[in-house]
Amino acid sequence: MGRVNDTKTALVTGANKGIGFAIAQGLGAIGFTVAVGARDDGRREEAVARLRAGGVDAFGVALDVTSDGSVAEAAAAIEETAGRLDVLVNNAGISGRADGGAQEPTTLDLDVVRTVLDTNVFGVVRVTNAMLPLLRRAASPRIVNMSSSMGSLALQPGPVLAAYAPSKSMLNGITTQYARQLADTHVIVNACCPGYVATDFTGFAAPRTPEQGAAIAIRLATLPDDGPRGGFFDDDGVVPW
Ligand code: NAP
Numbered sequence: 675m676g677r678v679n680d681t682k683t684a685l686v687t688g689a690n691k692g693i694g695f696a697i698a699q700g701l702g703a704i705g706f707t708v709a710v711g712a713r714d715d716g717r718r719e720e721a722v723a724r725l726r727a728g729g730v731d732a733f734g735v736a737l738d739v740t741s742d743g744s745v746a747e748a749a750a751a752i753e754e755t756a757g758r759l760d761v762l763v764n765n766a767g768i769s770g771r772a773d774g775g776a777q778e779p780t781t782l783d784l785d786v787v788r789t790v791l792d793t794n795v796f797g798v799v800r801v802t803n804a805m806l807p808l809l810r811r812a813a814s815p816r817i818v819n820m821s822s823s824m825g826s827l828a829l830q831p832g833p834v835l836a837a838y839a840p841s842k843s844m845l846n847g848i849t850t851q852y853a854r855q856l857a858d859t860h861v862i863v864n865a866c867c868p869g870y871v872a873t874d875f876t877g878f879a880a881p882r883t884p885e886q887g888a889a890i891a892i893r894l895a896t897l898p899d900d901g902p903r904g905g906f907f908d909d910d911g912v913v914p915w
Contacts, residue, residue: 681731682812683756684895685709685748687739687801688766690721692873693820693891696884697763700892702730706761709752711737711801713744739766739797749804758811761895764798765820769875770837779836787837794841795848802852809861818894819849821865821906828914846906846915853904862897866890867908 684701688694690712698708702725710725710732712718718734725732735751738744752759770790775781798819809815824832825842832839849865856863868887870880890909894901906913 681705681707682760683707683709683752683758684761684763685711685735685752685759685801685805686763686765687711687737687797690714690717692875693868693871693884693887694763694765695721695724696888697765697891697895698725698732699728699730700885700888701761701763701895702728702732704892704896707731707733707756709733709735709756709759711735711739711748711766713738737766737801739764739801740792742800745800745804748801749808752805753808756808759805759808760812760814761816761818762802762805762809763818763820763891763895764801765891766793766797767820767875768793768838769835772835777835777837779834782836787840790837790841791844794838795844798845799848806861810859813860814899815861816895816897817852817861817863818891819845819863819865820891821845821849821867823867823908823913826867826906826914849906850904857903860899862899862901862903864894864897864902864904865906866894867906867913869908 684706686698689698689710702708722734737748770786776783776786822842824839852863869882871882871887872878872880
């Protein structure tokens with residue numbers, strides 16, 4: 675399927691539900707073609723159908739961020755369909771098991787830590803590095819990493835979660851490293867916090883809607899060329915590290 679060159683394409687990881695789906699909807703509403711990255715075929719196809727029903731130009735991309743092979747195939751699929759990538763939103767994330775003290779430091783289950791890092795941090799690195807050649811072909815490429823204020827060492831909000839919270843601290847650190855390496859390029863990289871959002875992730879027991887959570891990611895995905903780099907933002911501005 676050929677696509678006109680002036681249509682911008684955005685890949686959102688974990689776009690089948692929650693905040694990722696809302697980011698896909700929001701970017702689609704402002705004219706992006708949206709690549710819906712999701713690991714489950716059925717959930718992905720259903721999300722693509724819902725987006726298309728809402729008028730969004732969406733296509734599905736099989737993507738498990740923990741698999742090198744899946745990520746490489748996703749990059750090949752986007753190259754084939756769109757030829758380049760304008761926006762990458764690294765949204766996919768997990769909290770990890772917390773039963774039986776699995777995320778209390780004194781009884782920390784290191785397998786849980788590995789699993790959470792593999793998705794929340796290594797997954798972002800895998801996807802970003804696979805997509806960078808496609809992003810570099812765009813005029814104003816943007817990368818947005820969905821972090822959390824739980825990763826803020828200054829704020830330390832929420833419960834003790836010694837796999838999840840440090841995974842977002844490391845994601846913030848990695849974000850600054852990317853921004854430093856890409857400082858002389860047109861690729862702008864930032865991290866954001868969506869606030870406390872009603873999704874599966876929070877058992878839908880949180881005050882903000884997925885659309886509210888998506889807003890900061892959409893803003894960072896559409897920054898002007900002189901926009902901030904290597905920062906951590908929410909709706910209210912800069913989030914302390
Ligand atoms: P959610 O409803 O649980 O959605 C998470 C998404 O990530 C799902 O699409 C899920 O796919 C996907 N995912 C998980 N592991 C994946 C993998 N290995 N490969 C590909 N996709 C994968 O959670 P959410 O609340 O929307 O969270 C989205 C992001 O926001 C996460 O990074 C989270 O840490 C962050 N965040 C959320 C909140 C909040 O209050 N909700 C607050 C701060 C930060 P499946 O459906 O296949 O599992």
